[in-house]
Amino acid sequence: MWIQDEQVVAFSPIAICYGEPPLYERLFVLGLLILVIFALVRDSQLVFRLRKLRKFERCQPLEMEAWRELWGQSLLRCQLVSKLGILAFFVSLFVISVSMTEVFSDFGHQKVTGVGALLFGLSQKLPEFSFGMLVCSLLYGSGMFFESRLNRRKLAFEKVRNKSASVVDASPGELKV
Secondary structure (H helix, E strand, O other): OOOOOOOOOOOOOOOOOOOOOOHHHHHHHHHHHHHHHHHHHHHHHHHHHHHHHHHHOOOOHHHHHHHHHHHHHHHHHHHHHHHHHHHHHHHHHHHHHHHHHHHHHHHHOOOOOOHHHHHHHHHHHHHHHHHHHHHHHHHHHHHHHHHHHHHHHHHHHHHHHHHHHHHHHOOOOOOOO
16 A cells, blocks of 8 residues: 655745834824824813803803903814814825835835735735824814804804894884894
8 A cells, every 4th residue: 555645735825924013103003092082182172162152142242352262262272173183194194105115115025926915015004094094084074063163153142242232222212123
């Protein structure tokens, strides 16, 4: 009888093994998490400021300057959140650009290259970019949402002020509307 030795064939795919993400990607994700926490705190403060602005609609004419100052500060905070969203967008683009240069340089050193290896390298780098785009969208959207709410409060406040001013300007016997 013939005794055959079992042959073991090892499978080793041709791909780039990146291991752990580089330090700049980990710091990027950590920075995005800190940015999300900062935005949540800032958004909760904006909610309380919007409530305070609603209470100012029934205030005396002497408090008009205080209302305008509070509205201006709130608007600046909304714009800050929106600008942080834009910053997150550009930092995400920078990180994916640096990551893709790493992928392309590794792609040039491979013995066997193909679209599959390139797509594998891209798929390794996209989660951080996707998270950056998600944070960008959330920050920019919340900034725009609160800015629209502030503009509504301003219109409502001016409407109340105009009504009270027209009533004050009327003579005792007539009522202006």
